[in-house]
Amino acid sequence: MKVTILGKNGLKTVDLNRRKAARERCLNCTGWYHKEVTNCTFTDCPLYSFRSGRGKQNAKTRSKAIREYCLWCMDGQAAEVTKCTSKDCSLFSYRQTKTDRSIEINSYRKK
Numbered sequence: 001m002k003v004t005i006l007g008k009n010g011l012k013t014v015d016l017n018r019r020k021a022a023r024e025r026c027l028n029c030t031g032w033y034h035k036e037v038t039n040c041t042f043t044d045c046p047l048y049s050f051r052s053g054r055g056k057q058n059a060k061t062r063s064k065a066i067r068e069y070c071l072w073c074m075d076g077q078a079a080e081v082t083k084c085t086s087k088d089c090s091l092f093s094y095r096q097t098k099t100d101r102s103i104e105i106n107s108y109r110k111k
């Protein structure tokens with residue numbers, strides 16, 4: 001799904017899925033220092049196991065981790081996660097059980 005998210009040098013348009021969304025969130029968290037994501041010590045972060053964006057990942061566990069992260073971000077308030085307005089956050093589309101496609105860039109054409 002093509003969306004515009006916050007990157008190191010401002011907004012960028014990317015082809016996103018849950019795997020990449022989690023990785024992007026971790027990069028954002030460290031100020032886009034790849035090494036810091038690799039060496040992250042916050043093992044209690046819901047996204048910890050998914051920070052590399054590589055390897056075999058359990059899709060259900062990953063979706064749950066993203067929702068859990070969003071809940072943490074909104075201080076445990078599920079209603080606030082629903083009402084989140086941070087459309088440039090990589091997790092925005094995946095913050096709920098059903099994918100929110102409201103920010104999808106439909107006009108994008110593959111080369």
Ligand code: SF4
Pocket residue numbers: 069070071073074080081084085086089090091092093095
């Ligand atoms: S999508 Fe919203 S609730 Fe989820 S991490 Fe991003 S800013 Fe927080």
